[in-house]
Amino acid sequence: MKFLELGDSISRFRLGQSCLGFAGCLFVCYAVCTPFWLKDRGLWTEWNTTRSDQTNRKDDLVFSAMEAERVFGVISFLMAVSTGALCLVFALCWTSETVRSYSNTRSLLMAGQALYPTTLLLLTMASTGFFFLLSWSFFTHQHLEEIRQDFSSLGSSYWLGALGWILLLVVEAIVFIAEQIIVPDILPDLEKAVESWRISSQFEAAKRSFSEGYYPASTKSILAPKRYTSVP
Structure with missing residues (x-):
């Protein structure tokens, strides 16, 4: 302080x-x-x-x-x-x-x-x-x-x-x-700060949603459900 x-x-x-x-x-x-x-x-x-x-x-x-x-x-x-x-x-x-x-x-x-x-x-x-x-x-x-x-x-x-x-x-x-x-007057600077915070928060949200929805091919194969075939 x-x-x-x-x-x-x-x-x-x-x-x-x-x-x-x-x-x-x-x-x-x-x-x-x-x-x-x-x-x-x-x-x-x-x-x-x-x-x-x-x-x-x-x-x-x-x-x-x-x-x-x-x-x-x-x-x-x-x-x-x-x-x-x-x-x-x-x-x-x-x-x-x-x-x-x-x-x-x-x-x-x-x-x-x-x-x-x-x-x-x-x-x-x-x-x-x-x-x-x-x-x-x-x-x-x-x-x-x-x-x-x-x-x-x-x-x-x-x-x-x-x-x-x-x-x-x-x-x-x-x-x-x-x-x-x-x-x-400080209001114009505060408005710019709020706008920059809004843009950065939207970017972080988009980045997080993209990272959550993207999986590598190896990860997809592991996470995909396995199909079992019956042996005659």
């Missing part, structure tokens, strides 16, 4: 996106699990949001926002764990020879290259960043007045979380677009 293959632009882009996604997933997991969002409190802290001038309806909206940010936080955490594992697989275990295996090539052609590493990373990373962005936005909107009053009270969880969804959503999209512009 060849680790950290950097021989061509495809491998370099794949490794770069994997490292980028793994860092973003780490930031998301850190932000969800730690309480250092605002004044050493986070998503799982019970905030005292009740004020004298608030109505019951507004209290219900605040409670709904707190529940929404926690739900999206849990979803983004689970997706970050799976996406981070996928990034490690593509960074350490995926090589240029893997994509040219017969089964994977057929899958790429049938799915229209949707299973290619960088495309799959884009889909998973964008989904993870989007769900965490929802959680981050709900938290920011809910505590907007406190943030305006004391901007320095924002902690490491808040800022690293923001960096996480920026890496997963914005930077990853820019890198993927750059890859599509710089790296040539």
Whole structure:
């Protein structure tokens, strides 16, 4: 197995996106699990949001926002764990020879290259960043007045979380677009590889059937059934 293959632009882009996604997933997991969002409190802290001038309806909206940010936080955490594992697989275990295996090539052609590493990373990373962005936005909107009053009270969880969804959503999209512009499309080469495999398999099948149906004359005489004549 060849680790950290950097021989061509495809491998370099794949490794770069994997490292980028793994860092973003780490930031998301850190932000969800730690309480250092605002004044050493986070998503799982019970905030005292009740004020004298608030109505019951507004209290219900605040409670709904707190529940929404926690739900999206849990979803983004689970997706970050799976996406981070996928990034490690593509960074350490995926090589240029893997994509040219017969089964994977057929899958790429049938799915229209949707299973290619960088495309799959884009889909998973964008989904993870989007769900965490929802959680981050709900938290920011809910505590907007406190943030305006004391901007320095924002902690490491808040800022690293923001960096996480920026890496997963914005930077990853820019890198993927750059890859599509710089790296040539591999589908024509894969189609040629599949065609050559098909021709070689047909040739091997024809050769095998010919060898099975051909016997030398001596072999035919041995295999032919013997006829016995009765002695008078």
